[in-house]
Amino acid sequence: MKTHYLPALLCLAGPALAQGSETGADMIDYGPRPAYLIDKLEDGELKDTLSACLGQTPAKSDFSIGHRGAPLLFPEHTVESNVAAARMGAGILECDVTFTADEELVCRHAQNDLHTTTNILTTDLADTCNTPFSPASGDSDATAECRTSEITLDQFRTLEPKMDSFNAAATTPEESMGGVADWRTTLYSDGATLMTHAESIELFASLGAKFTPELKSPSVEMPFNGFSQEDYAQKLVDEYKAVGIPPEDVWLQSFNLEDVLYWIEAEPDFGAQAVYLDDSYDIDGFDPMNPATFPESMQSLYDRGVRYIAPPLWVLVTLDDAGDIVPSTYAEEAQAAGLNIITWTLERSGPLANGGGWYFQSIADATDSDAVYYELLHVLAQDVGVEGVFSDWPATVTFYANCYGL
Known part of the structure; x- marks a missing residue:
């Protein structure tokens, strides 16, 4: 943890x-x-x-x-x-302030952005997501929605932050973590702290x-x-x-x-x-x-x-x-x-x-x-x-x- x-x-x-x-x-x-x-x-x-x-x-x-x-x-x-x-x-x-399931205040841009700003979809907490990951298929994009209100503060602390992005063409949760705009970078993401x-x-x-x-x-x-x-x-x-x-x-x-x-x-x-x-x-x-x-x-x-x-x-x-x-x-x-x-x-x-x-x-x-x-x-x-x-x-x-x- x-x-x-x-x-x-x-x-x-x-x-x-x-x-x-x-x-x-x-x-x-x-x-x-x-x-x-x-x-x-x-x-x-x-x-x-x-x-x-x-x-x-x-x-x-x-x-x-x-x-x-x-x-x-x-x-x-x-x-x-x-x-x-x-x-x-x-x-x-x-x-930006939102709250967890135990009503603790945390810094997130939105209550429902954990799937784009953290690694939640590749952790055991993926089961808590309001909308589980669904892979891209045919003309349909990949989807997911994960909320801080579905997890406790202690669970929130186990997540690892990443650059805000979601790869709509993803077929796996791991692939969904990509999609960072090409004018941004992931060089400063390793070990970042919520x-x-x-x-x-x-x-x-x-x-x-x-x-x-x-x-x-x-x-x-x-x-x-x-x-x-x-x-x-x-x-x-x-x-x-x-x-x-x-x-x-x-x-x-x-x-x-x-x-x-x-x-x-x-x-x-x-x-x-x-x-x-x-x-x-x-x-x-x-x-x-x-x-x-x-x-x-x-x-x-x-x-x-x-x-x-x-x-x-x-x-x-x-x-x-x-x-x-x-x-x-x-x-x-x-x-x-x-x-x-x-x-x-x-x-x-x-x-x-x-x-x-x-x-x-x-x-x-x-x-x-x-x-x-x-x-x-x-x-x-x-x-x-x-x-x-x-x-x-x-x-x-x-x-x-x-x-x-x-």
Whole structure:
């Protein structure tokens, strides 16, 4: 059985980072990617400014948020992924939170992602999966679904994390563990370490980072064995209170507006900067240029106590008649209402030569090279005025934040 004890895990952070933020800052390293992206920019003011910062001393920035750590190359929600993010200067780190069968909080992007993020299908716990592995056959893809709510915390601890992927052509459980995008890697997966939510708090604190946990929507009907949605939301907060984490260092997140409103009412110190992850983009007819399609007005959210809103990148921008990236009406409405804006997720799309995919859909016509990562980030920071940016490779955002003094 693989054990997970934070004193041992902290050794993975290295002696400097484990001592706290001041000495940890000495270890911050951008690596080669920011310079690589800057080289791809067209000549102009942005390239000149960023190029002039290439010799700067890296520093941690709260503008730079590790999205599940640094999952461009590391298995998400692992100790190693978050240590990598901290070493790239991410001032805020994320644990997506779900629960096990015994109602313990753990870091997973979804309650039902164990078949894509761990080795569960090749272990004895495969029998616990809600949907057992079914091999690909003819025109039918392989399928499986495995939930944390089907196993105990002790069982969860026996699993080995891997890069998030599922090989839809698999005919065996072992083959299903493949399918990693060719612009990611498995080089940093060996020996990666899962975390509970409580362990993430201790780790992030040791790294000198702040906290942005996301309460994930359950895959099971709530209440779950008497464990209500309110119990779930409260337990998340209680794990910060239990170890004395200041509320101002925590940005609670949820796609469920009722969770955010619960925190505002029940835990006002934490609720003051709770983040509403707006998924209006999933509604038929949603148009970030047309406020009539927004299910909630920005002013209505503000009047109900919400102070932070977090849509995906593409919702905040559009292209003007000249083909330049500019703020969307959605962004302007949020600004006018006094809402703080956070956005997600940079460096999640792979190479941008062909439009950038889902995260770049509103500016696809201008997305033709990796340089657009910095072009978009510049508009988000300077024109939209976002407070922070989630990234799968935080060094990209940290470099920009340091260069522009964010």
